[in-house]
Amino acid sequence: MSTSKFFTLKEVSLNNNCPECYSKDGLKLTFKQKFIENIFYKSITSETINEMHCETCDTDIFPVRWTDEIEQVVNYKKRALHPKPKSIKLKPLAWVFIIVDAFLLITVILFVTGIVSF
Ligand SMILES: [Zn+2]
Structure with a gap:
């Protein structure tokens, strides 16, 4: 249900x-950071990746192609x-769950301790 995005x-x-x-002005390095998103929360992780792309020849340059200099x-x-x-x-839905849970917990405590009885 959760998806990883960058x-x-x-x-x-x-x-x-x-x-x-061999163009000298086409290389572009992009750093991306990973985050996880689902219906309850959005979480930024410490994981980063980098991608290299040459705009002159429109090619993705993978690390195997890097020269020592580029590296x-x-x-x-x-x-x-x-x-x-x-x-x-946390997303709003998470807060709704937390509040509903807290409410249920309080109700149970009040009931168990005899403060409230039916
Ligand atoms: Zn190129």
């Missing part, structure tokens, strides 16, 4: 040569990255 954290243009078309730059950019802190945000 949002774009940061996009940087690289000055490296594309391993496919160095990616590592450098990665260190400078500030991912969003882990967080969890």
